[in-house]
Amino acid sequence: MNFSSNDYLGLASSDELKDAYQTGISLFGVGSGASPLVTGYSAQHESLKSELTEWLGFEDALFFSSGFSANQAVLFSLMHKGDLLLQDRLNHASLMEAGSLCDADMRRFRHNDLKHLQSLIKSNVPVLAVTESVFSMDGDQSDVDEFLAVCGASGTMSMIDDAHGVGVIGKDGAGVSGISQYKPDILIVTFGKAFGLNGAAVLCSKDLANYLTQFARHYIYSTAFSAAHAYALSKALNMIKTQHWRRDKLNELASVYDESLGALSAHVTTATPIKPWILGETSKVQALCHRLKQKGIWTTAIRPPTVPDGSARLRITLSASHQRSDVLALASQLKRFTEES
Ligand SMILES: Cc1ncc(COP(=O)(O)O)c(C=O)c1O
Structure with a gap:
């Protein structure tokens, strides 16, 4: 489960878009x-x-x-x-x-x-x-x-x-x-x-x-x-x-994310699919990243100088290609990590 891409609407892997690209290649070359x-x-x-x-x-x-x-x-x-x-x-x-x-x-x-x-x-x-x-x-x-x-x-x-x-x-x-x-x-x-x-x-x-x-x-x-x-x-x-349903789905997933994690201090409320999870210390973010990877969740640690000192984070992104169960699985891991650290 990729939670750090910018494929917000899930188009990158949609069959409809893949078919269109293939048609384009057949018609016009690569x-x-x-x-x-x-x-x-x-x-x-x-x-x-x-x-x-x-x-x-x-x-x-x-x-x-x-x-x-x-x-x-x-x-x-x-x-x-x-x-x-x-x-x-x-x-x-x-x-x-x-x-x-x-x-x-x-x-x-x-x-x-x-x-x-x-x-x-x-x-x-x-x-x-x-x-x-x-x-x-x-x-x-x-x-x-x-x-x-x-x-x-x-x-x-x-x-x-x-x-x-x-x-x-x-x-x-x-x-x-x-x-x-x-x-x-x-x-x-x-x-x-x-x-x-x-x-x-x-x-x-x-x-x-x-x-x-x-x-x-x-x-x-x-x-x-x-x-x-x-x-x-x-x-x-x-x-x-x-395809308005893609934006509607993003909004639904964002509600699930906020309801599950809103009470934790690393959570940041945003009106977009970009959900920073700010831990501050780079080593903590790397440890979390590693833990998530073992659970099949792909995120990337964003560290200074890309973000200001002391604000190392996961840049979690939601996508219309995610399911509600994916977001719940991510939330459960983030909660466990918070409780343990
Ligand atoms: C705000 C902004 N502008 C421009 C770019 C660069 O776009 P591209 O990835 O197409 O080079 C990015 C990439 O992440 C971005 O976040």
Whole structure:
């Protein structure tokens, strides 16, 4: 039983998606053979782009092989000397690393502290502010409306990484686009989590997409994902939009998890399938991980520096592919370990 993957909706192993991928491979082969600007971009990529932009309400989208490269491509292409980049201090490593390496000045605002963000914005330089919809290690959410209001009022360009939100939160799983009437200038969607596959998209205006097509080196000089992959992603998108039972099941499993474990101090309540189990000491988390493995439960210890010192944890994640009995089995082991330690 895997309790640490990001396959929130259980699509990665669904027969329906496997069949679609196999059909895609039979029709289009297994590789794209080139970067998108050479011959790697197919009619299947174009269909996927139309479906995605229509669903999430953006003019254009560019595809990347991973969320890591999409985030880096955007920051390296847009941020120049003299610009100001403001990031939530818990943003993903791909954003933080690109922020430190690019030519702009980077400042980090306190986690989800939009007053702090506001105080760092300057009016005399171009500013890009970046946050995530759902934070991957804590499973908490940002206040998207408020973030976009702060950016809008100050003329700050906004970017939201929706890696852990799309498919899971918002109306019909539309992530940020399903919870807010406002849109960021740039939305990052990754396909390695709720979509059950891999790859990513940058959604933005036509002008920005044109600019990135000219300057984003991760886009220009990297092999596109295959047409078969794009075909499977279209199927995944359709499943996300229409198979509401997957999100309903996630909610039911989350209730079982919270009811079973809510009274224990390591438990953290979240409104997402990410359930941190915070023990603090790395050695304790490793011992728990080992115990769970012996019981057939697969989790991974998350340690500093990925999370702050003294907050080593299991990053437990629920999936629509779990059964109620799986969650109860996990809960029973977590309770026993707590009683014994
Ligand atoms: C918030 C966030 N953004 C981006 C990424 C990178 O995405 P990918 O795994 O597609 O490279 C991750 C991966 O865990 C993530 O959590």
